[in-house]
Amino acid sequence: MDSKEVLTLVKNLEQNKTNDATVIEILKQLEVGVVPTEKLLRETKVGVEVNKFKRSENVEIAKLVKKIISSWKDAINKNKQRARMLAKEKSAGENQISTISTTSNNASTNVSTSLVNDTTSSTTNSTNENNLTKDSGNHSNVDDGNRPTEKDNKYHTNKIRNSKNDGVITSIYNDKLRDSVIRALYDALAKESDKQPGHILAICIEIEKEMNKYNGNDLTNKRYKEKYRIIYSNIISKNNKDLKFKIVDGDIKPDFLVNCDPKKLMPEHLQKELKAIHERNLFNAQGATIERSVTDRFQCGKCKERKVSYYQLQTRSADEPLTTFCTCEACGNRWKFS
Numbered sequence: 001m002d003s004k005e006v007l008t009l010v011k012n013l014e015q016n017k018t019n020d021a022t023v024i025e026i027l028k029q030l031e032v033g034v035v036p037t038e039k040l041l042r043e044t045k046v047g048v049e050v051n052k053f054k055r056s057e058n059v060e061i062a063k064l065v066k067k068i069i070s071s072w073k074d075a076i077n078k079n080k081q082r083a084r085m086l087a088k089e090k091s092a093g094e095n096q097i098s099t100i101s102t103t104s105n106n107a108s109t110n111v112s113t114s115l116v117n118d119t120t121s122s123t124t125n126s127t128n129e130n131n132l133t134k135d136s137g138n139h140s141n142v143d144d145g146n147r148p149t150e151k152d153n154k155y156h157t158n159k160i161r162n163s164k165n166d167g168v169i170t171s172i173y174n175d176k177l178r179d180s181v182i183r184a185l186y187d188a189l190a191k192e193s194d195k196q197p198g199h200i201l202a203i204c205i206e207i208e209k210e211m212n213k214y215n216g217n218d219l220t221n222k223r224y225k226e227k228y229r230i231i232y233s234n235i236i237s238k239n240n241k242d243l244k245f246k247i248v249d250g251d252i253k254p255d256f257l258v259n260c261d262p263k264k265l266m267p268e269h270l271q272k273e274l275k276a277i278h279e280r281n282l283f284n285a286q287g288a289t290i291e292r293s294v295t296d297r298f299q300c301g302k303c304k305e306r307k308v309s310y311y312q313l314q315t316r317s318a319d320e321p322l323t324t325f326c327t328c329e330a331c332g333n334r335w336k337f338s
C-alpha cells in the first residue's frame with residue numbers, strides 16, 4: 001500500500017469511527033497492507049489515527065489496535081537496527097576501498113596481494129570493487145526494503161476478485177446508492193486486475209466522488225445515475241477491456257473518466273463506427289448537392305462492375321488530400337479513399 005492508499009483508509013477510518021464493523025474491517029486492511037516505515041507513518045499519521053481506537057469499548061477493536069501498533073513498532077525498531085548495522089558495514093567497506101586504491105596506486109604488487117586474498121592485483125582490485133559496489137547496491141535495497149517491489153506488490157488470489165472475496169469494505173458513506181456504486185465499480189475494476197485491494201478501492205472512491213460532484217445538487221440523482229450507467233457499461237464492456245486497465249493503472253484519471261465526452265470512453269471499434277456514421281451522414285447530406293460523376297475509372301470491390309459514381313470532399317484539414325466517396329451504381333456498394 002502506498003501512502004495515498006493508506007491516507008484513504010485513514011480518512012475512511014475517521015469518517016466511520018462510530019461504525020465498529022467498518023472500523024474493524026479497515027483496521028484489518030491496514031494490518032495486512034501497511035508496510036510500516038517512519039516516512040509512511042509520518043506522512044499518513046496512520047499510527048496516530050489507529051491509536052485513537054486503543055481505548056475502544058469494543059474489545060475486538062482495542063485488541064486489534066494493540067496488535068497492529070506493537071507490530072509496527074517492532075518493524076520500525078528492526079529497520080532502525082538494520083540501518084545501524086548497514087551503516088557500520090558500509091563504513092568498513094569504504095575503508096577497504098580506500099586501502100585498495102592506495103595499494104593499486106602504490107604499484108607494489110606485494111602489498112595489494114596481501115590485502116586482497118587473490119592472485120593478481122589488477123583483477124582482484126576490480127572484482128573487489130565490483131563486490132563493493134554490488135554490496136552498497138544491496139544496502140540501498142535493504143533500505144528500500146520497506147517498499148515492496150513492483151513484483152511483490154501484486155495481489156495474488158485463487159478466488160474471483162470482487163469486494164467480498166477481497167475483503168474490502170465498500171460501505172463508505174452509509175448511503176445506499178453511493179456505497180453500491182463504489183461496490184459495483186470495485187467489482188468491475190478488480191476482476192482481472194492484479195493490483196492491491198486498497199489501491200483499487202481508492203480509485204473507486206475517487207471516481208464516485210467525481211460522479212457525486214458532477215451530479216451537483218440534483219436531488220433526484222438523475223445525472224449521477226446516467227453517468228454511472230455510461231461509465232459502468234464501458235468498464236464491463238468486453239470490447240473495451242483496455243479501459244479498466246487504464247483506469248486501474250492511473251492512465252485515465254477519475255476526473256477525466258467522469259467529465260470527458262463519453263464518446264472518448266468507447267472502444268476503438270465503436271469510435272470507428274461513430275466516425276463511419278458521421279461520414280455517412282456527410283455523404284447523404286452533401287451527396288444531393290454535389291455533382292456526382294459516373295466513371296469507369298473505379299471498380300466496385302463487391303460486384304466488380306465499373307459503373308461507379310463518386311464525389312470528393314475535404315473531410316480533414318485543407319493541406320490533406322481530398323477524400324473520394326464512391327457508390328457503385330450497379331449494386332449500391334459504398335466506399336471511400338483518400
Ligand SMILES: [Zn+2]
Pocket residue numbers: 300301302303304305328329330331332333
Ligand atoms: Zn458493385
